[in-house]
Amino acid sequence: MVNFLEKPSLLSKGVYLQLVVEMKLLDDAIIRSNEAEEVLTYHYKAEGLRNRFIIPWRKVKGKLRRLVMEKQRSYNIQPDCALKDDLCLNCPSCLLFGGTGETSSSKVQYNILSRVLGETFISTSEVEGIQNYTQNAVGEKDLMTGQALMTVLTVPKETLFKGVVTIKDPTKEMASVIIDNIQRLTRIGARSVEVGRVETSIVNYKLSDREDISVYNLLQNQTQQVPQNDVASFIAGLPAVETAYSTLNNQIPELLKDLIGRRSPKKDKKSKTKEGESTAGEE
Numbered sequence: 001m002v003n004f005l006e007k008p009s010l011l012s013k014g015v016y017l018q019l020v021v022e023m024k025l026l027d028d029a030i031i032r033s034n035e036a037e038e039v040l041t042y043h044y045k046a047e048g049l050r051n052r053f054i055i056p057w058r059k060v061k062g063k064l065r066r067l068v069m070e071k072q073r074s075y076n077i078q079p080d081c082a083l084k085d086d087l088c089l090n091c092p093s094c095l096l097f098g099g100t101g102e103t104s105s106s107k108v109q110y111n112i113l114s115r116v117l118g119e120t121f122i123s124t125s126e127v128e129g130i131q132n133y134t135q136n137a138v139g140e141k142d143l144m145t146g147q148a149l150m151t152v153l154t155v156p157k158e159t160l161f162k163g164v165v166t167i168k169d170p171t172k173e174m175a176s177v178i179i180d181n182i183q184r185l186t187r188i189g190a191r192s193v194e195v196g197r198v199e200t201s202i203v204n205y206k207l208s209d210r211e212d213i214s215v216y217n218l219l220q221n222q223t224q225q226v227p228q229n230d231v232a233s234f235i236a237g238l239p240a241v242e243t244a245y246s247t248l249n250n251q252i253p254e255l256l257k258d259l260i261g262r263r264s265p266k267k268d269k270k271s272k273t274k275e276g277e278s279t280a281g282e283e
């Protein structure tokens with residue numbers, strides 16, 4: 001029986017909370033893209049999948065992180081922690097999503113790995129005629145903007161996306177914070193998406209010693225479903241979100257003390273040179 005961690009741990013204990021998330025578009029989403037990485041449809045070779053709309057995990061994660069920080073600020077916990085170069089690496093949000101000390105204005109000497117893992121969200125239904133570029137198929141057409149080829153794509157409202165969000169080595173508090181904010185995810189996309197109102201809900205969960213749920217498999221093989229767990233009573237058993245933030249915040253000083261304490265003072269450069277070679281004068 002796998003359980004939540006009692007308190008946050010820097011070393012992995014091999015516990016995964018997987019949340020199966022559904023995101024429904026409430027409006028048509030118009031996506032303009034001229035960046036190769038902004039792929040919003042994908043052709044899967046798998047028989048049961050074929051052409052799907054997708055939302056890259058990077059986009060969902062970015063939005064979720066923003067929401068987690070926003071709510072944290074509303075409780076006045078590390079209100080100056082901010083994305084880009086101003087991560088504090090000393091707050092619940094940084095603990096959950098990670099950060100690099102060196103590039104942060106906090107100039108701390110450690111990095112934090114993200115505990116929130118995810119994968120591409122995939123639409124539950126196939127996209128018809130995506131490859132044909134015909135007039136009405138999905139309202140897709142190419143426009144030339146300067147030298148770049150821009151794609152304009154309409155994702156029809158009520159399109160349902162499925163994704164799995166995993167919290168690695170979760171405590172109940174971490175789960176409470178992430179779940180609360182996933183449910184507050186009511187708009188997706190950044191500069192390239194207009195009118196992206198969504199409704200996001202958690203439809204299943206699994207606490208396990210491995211990451212074994214994937215949307216790719218869920219959508220491809222409907223018979224191989226994970227057992228349905230009672231999400232509502234699971235969420236009801238978690239601490240309230242405000243309590244969760246403050247408990248997590250209070251656990252951080254002790255956790256980071258461990259982190260800083262474990263760092264060795266300096267790397268031994270000699271270990272990199274070949275045996276027998278003199279290292280004299282190299283340093």
Ligand SMILES: [Zn+2]
Pocket residue numbers: 078081082087088089090091092093094
């Ligand atoms: Zn922070």
